[in-house]
Amino acid sequence: LVGDDGSIxxxxxxxxxxxxxxxxxxxxxxxxxxxxxxxxxxxxARAAIANGVNQYPPGRGIPDLLxxxxxxxxxxxxxxxxxxxxxxxxAGATEALAATLLALLDDPDDEVVVFEPFYDSYAAVAxxxxxxxxxxxLRWPGFQPDLGDLRAAVNDRTRVILVNDPHNxxxxxxxxxxxxxxxxxxxxxxxxxxxxxxxxxxxxDAPHVxxxxxxxxxxxxxxxxxxxxxxxxxxxxxxxxxxPAPLVDAVLAVKQFLTYVNGSPFQPAIATGLRLxxxxxxxxxxxxxxxxDLLGEGLLAAGxxxxxxxxxxxxxxxxxxxxxxxxxxFCRELPERAGVVAIPLTAFVTAGRRAEYATLVRFAACKxxxxxxxxxxxxxxxx
Ligand code: PMP
Ligand code: GLN
Numbered sequence: 001l002v003g004d005d006g007s008i009x010x011x012x013x014x015x016x017x018x019x020x021x022x023x024x025x026x027x028x029x030x031x032x033x034x035x036x037x038x039x040x041x042x043x044x045a046r047a048a049i050a051n052g053v054n055q056y057p058p059g060r061g062i063p064d065l066l067x068x069x070x071x072x073x074x075x076x077x078x079x080x081x082x083x084x085x086x087x088x089x090x091a092g093a094t095e096a097l098a099a100t101l102l103a104l105l106d107d108p109d110d111e112v113v114v115f116e117p118f119y120d121s122y123a124a125v126a127x128x129x130x131x132x133x134x135x136x137x138l139r140w141p142g143f144q145p146d147l148g149d150l151r152a153a154v155n156d157r158t159r160v161i162l163v164n165d166p167h168n169x170x171x172x173x174x175x176x177x178x179x180x181x182x183x184x185x186x187x188x189x190x191x192x193x194x195x196x197x198x199x200x201x202x203x204x205d206a207p208h209v210x211x212x213x214x215x216x217x218x219x220x221x222x223x224x225x226x227x228x229x230x231x232x233x234x235x236x237x238x239x240x241x242x243x244p245a246p247l248v249d250a251v252l253a254v255k256q257f258l259t260y261v262n263g264s265p266f267q268p269a270i271a272t273g274l275r276l277x278x279x280x281x282x283x284x285x286x287x288x289x290x291x292x293d294l295l296g297e298g299l300l301a302a303g304x305x306x307x308x309x310x311x312x313x314x315x316x317x318x319x320x321x322x323x324x325x326x327x328x329x330f331c332r333e334l335p336e337r338a339g340v341v342a343i344p345l346t347a348f349v350t351a352g353r354r355a356e357y358a359t360l361v362r363f364a365a366c367k368x369x370x371x372x373x374x375x376x377x378x379x380x381x382x383x
Contacts, residue, residue, distance in 0.1 A: 113153045115164065
């Protein structure tokens, strides 16, 4: 978290967005959309502010949003939650992750199993919680874990198995076999499954399957999601966590001393969003799928090898065929060579495993079609 000279290291996202701003390159690095989400959601936030919803909301979140999350989990996944006890609103998925790991991990011998590469906050928060990070590699090009690696990683010291499905940065969606094995191992070793499903509606092949719906999973699973990706409101920082009340209470105990509460006028707005019709939710997946295809074709035409993602904002490409052997250096030079910013996968892995990901680069597809077309034409300069 802190560099050798004592300065705070910016996250890879801050660093790459600053690089894009400095060079005027197209920012396919940090994952955020460049268009607004549904007007009705934006209008609901304006209305809430106008109507005086501007003071601290209740600690768990406003009842209307808690109810909307419960309705959403039942509508899409058949999960029946008690909105007053099984749901907690958080300052984005980021706070949900932090509060959960701080709540569940308390002994230096506690282990948290994560799939590598991983979203950057996972390792940072495990470190803040003083726990040991145990990683299971996801390998190019399919990025599914090897079941033998997974079994070897989980043991009686494992407190948490931290899943991210659909997965950032690889875009992988875990197979049913992998999900089942995660539940089996958690049961056998009495671990809690924490599952980050912020890309639940951004899937391209099949409807999303939350781990919490699998037999034996509910009572040991905390599910995290966020409005940022689904409603293109990444700056609002409205997330939520759902699961059995005793686990949610443990997270609330920490959350109240991290942020106490957050985002009162945005909470009713997101409740409105979660109640939008099925066509909205299908539409965002279909729109992003078309963008994924556009980006993927552009990357192939530019000479990259491409791993076609099944979900998320992201596509991973191999710059090896373009002669790269150090993706970090390749990404630093990319604005000058091609006017595009992307993120090296080495930013999402532990030091010992960087060599395995040394030529892989993550590109974000969550941009306007004309921006993706422009990026594809710029990248063709690399050939
Ligand atoms: N988890 C994953 C996998 C993500 O990609 C992100 C980034 N948006 C987050 C969590 C953080 O979400 P939020 O912005 O809601 O804090
Ligand atoms: N989730 C987005 C990404 O992975 C942005 C995260 C961030 O800026 N912290 O790019």
